[in-house]
Amino acid sequence: MNDPRLSLLLALADDELILGHRLGEWTGWVPYIEEDLALSSIAQDEIAHARMLYEIASTIDGRDPDALALGRSPVEYRNAVLCERPNRDFAYTVARHWLYDTADDVRLRALRSSSLKELRETAEIFLLEERYHLDHARAWFSRLADGPVEARRRFGDALTKAIGEAVALFEPLEDEAALLSEGTLPRANEDLLAEWLGVVGAARTEGPTGDLVPTSTGAMEETGVQASLAVPGIERRDGAWVHAGGFTGAGGRRGKHSDDFEPLWAEMTALYRSHPGARW
Amino acid sequence: MEVFEVFARRTHDDPLVHAGSIKAPDLEMALILARETHFRHGEGAECWVVRREDLHSVPNPETMGGVTDHSYRRQDGYVGVGAKMKRVTEELKRLGKSITK
Numbered sequence: 001m002n003d004p005r006l007s008l009l010l011a012l013a014d015d016e017l018i019l020g021h022r023l024g025e026w027t028g029w030v031p032y033i034e035e036d037l038a039l040s041s042i043a044q045d046e047i048a049h050a051r052m053l054y055e056i057a058s059t060i061d062g063r064d065p066d067a068l069a070l071g072r073s074p075v076e077y078r079n080a081v082l083c084e085r086p087n088r089d090f091a092y093t094v095a096r097h098w099l100y101d102t103a104d105d106v107r108l109r110a111l112r113s114s115s116l117k118e119l120r121e122t123a124e125i126f127l128l129e130e131r132y133h134l135d136h137a138r139a140w141f142s143r144l145a146d147g148p149v150e151a152r153r154r155f156g157d158a159l160t161k162a163i164g165e166a167v168a169l170f171e172p173l174e175d176e177a178a179l180l181s182e183g184t185l186p187r188a189n190e191d192l193l194a195e196w197l198g199v200v201g202a203a204r205t206e207g208p209t210g211d212l213v214p215t216s217t218g219a220m221e222e223t224g225v226q227a228s229l230a231v232p233g234i235e236r237r238d239g240a241w242v243h244a245g246g247f248t249g250a251g252g253r254r255g256k257h258s259d260d261f262e263p264l265w266a267e268m269t270a271l272y273r274s275h276p277g278a279r280w
Numbered sequence: 281m282e283v284f285e286v287f288a289r290r291t292h293d294d295p296l297v298h299a300g301s302i303k304a305p306d307l308e309m310a311l312i313l314a315r316e317t318h319f320r321h322g323e324g325a326e327c328w329v330v331r332r333e334d335l336h337s338v339p340n341p342e343t344m345g346g347v348t349d350h351s352y353r354r355q356d357g358y359v360g361v362g363a364k365m366k367r368v369t370e371e372l373k374r375l376g377k378s379i380t381k
Contacts, residue, residue, distance in 0.1 A: 032281075034302050034313040041316045136312050143305070 003060050004175030005116060005184050007078065010068070011173060011253055012107075013053035014079035017069055018261075019100060020046030021268050022087055031090070038136060039093075045129050052125070056118045070272035074265045075255040082165040084252075084261045088158070091151070094144060095158035098137040099166035099200070105130060106196045107169075115183030141203070163200070164231045167193065167243065171253045193243050197234065201241035283332040284310040286317070288324035296328065307331075 023043035030036035054065035061068065082100065087093045108130060111123040144155035170193035179185035235244040250256045271278070281303040288299040299318040304310035310329045319327050338344070372378055 032303065034304060034317050037320065038313055038316040041320045132312075132315070139308055139312050143309075 004178035004182070005060055006057055007174045007176075007253075008179055008185055009053055009057040009060070009119070011078040011080075013050045013057060013068070014077045014252075015083050015100075015104075015169070016046045016053065017050035018077070018079040018264065019083040019096075020044070020050060021264060022083065022085075023093075023097075025087055026093065042097075042133055042136065045133065049122075049126050049129075052122050056116075056122065059118075066272065070269045074257060074262055077257065077261070077265070078253055078255065080165065080169045080171065080252040081258050081261075082162060082169060082252075084257060084264055085162075085165070086260055088161075089154065091144060091154040092158040092161060094137065094140040095155060095162045096166070097133075098141045099159075099162050100169070101130060101133045101137045102199050102203075103166060103169045103196050105134060106192050106199065110187045110192055111185075113186045115186075119184070138203075160231055164233050167233050168247070168251045168253075170196065171247045171251045173253055190243065197241040197243060201236075281305055282310075284314065284329045285332050285335060286314045287328040287330070288318065289326040290323070291325050294325075296326075299324070299327070301332070302329075 020043045023039055023046065027036065027040045027043070030039055050069065051065060054068045057068055058065050063071065082096060085092075085096070105127070108123045108127050111119055112127075114120045114123070141155075144151045146152075147155070170189040172189050173179060173185070176185065176189065180188055233244055234241055236242075282305070284302050284304055284307075286299045286302060287296045289296055299314075302310060302314055302317050304313050307329070311327075314327055314329050318324075369379075
């Protein structure tokens with residue numbers, strides 16, 4: 001990747017493709033048909049967004065969009081690790097979906113002033129569909145966060161698991177300095193991260209204040225989203241949530257993936273690798 | 281879960297027609313889920329939902345339109361009236377007669 005623009009385009013496209021693939025795994029398994037259709041449809045939206053981004057990347061890179069989506073080796077993917085994690089349960093899926101969509105909203109709004117015309121226009125289109133994704137995610141957020149004790153506990157656990165890795169959606173890109181100076185990326189990732197933490201912090205502090213409920217041992221335990229606030233990498237300072245510490249440079253934006261990535265990659269690319277050049 | 285009936289307009293100028301039903305825990309979720317259940321292929325320009333329990337059907341529908349013979353009021357007698365008029369006019373012309381007002 002010589003052109004700095006590719007490190008941004010592939011990070012955006014790979015996030016959408018890999019998260020879309022994970023959401024697609026719910027098809028046929030959601031507890032009821034209406035939500036099954038909604039999650040599957042959102043999965044298709046994300047993959048359609050990935051395709052548009054690969055098409056832009058293709059004009060710079062030279063490889064066709066299918067080759068970019070399915071023809072790269074695992075270390076060449078630039079998605080954040082959050083996107084590749086297994087779906088676990090519905091609570092984790094919703095927590096990740098909400099964290100991702102709120103983060104995507106912040107970065108897409110910023111990209112509307114990118115110096116790359118195609119990316120600017122694409123961001124505008126995505127925001128139209130992402131508005132629905134956000135409505136969907138927020139609706140489930142409040143139903144789980146304000147739901148029965150078990151829902152609150154599982155959703156709190158899920159947020160705790162997901163939020164540390166969601167911060168890495170804003171891990172600086174390999175060519176971030178160049179991207180900023182040429183204006184392809186209008187604002188630094190750390191700056192976008194600070195804005196996103198404001199959004200997340202506001203939503204979470206507006207939520208239920210963490211009821212104390214008796215556990216099976218009789219001890220009182222705090223539940224709900226407030227209980228999931230304390231994660232490494234996020235601190236409360238002067239009433240605002242801020243990013244604490246830096247990035248180690250060992251995340252998805254550098255091609256460093258978790259053990260969950262390779263099985264996903266193997267399944268996603270199996271057909272493409274078995275039948276090179278096949279079309280449908 | 282409640283059942284909601286979903287209605288659609290194909291374009292903003294079209295009448296509201298029934299698109300189907302969905303189950304949802306409340307109205308907000310119904311509005312979110314109806315669009316993916318019935319409109320994800322761009323079937324309509326407007327999507328409306330209403331709780332099934334808020335729809336009320338008229339009692340005794342078998343008596344709607346009346347039960348006695350009202351066939352006199354049907355318009356069947358006017359079918360082909362233009363052709364009949366033409367045929368009569370030609371017949372009168374052949375007989376050397378005409379209709380005066």
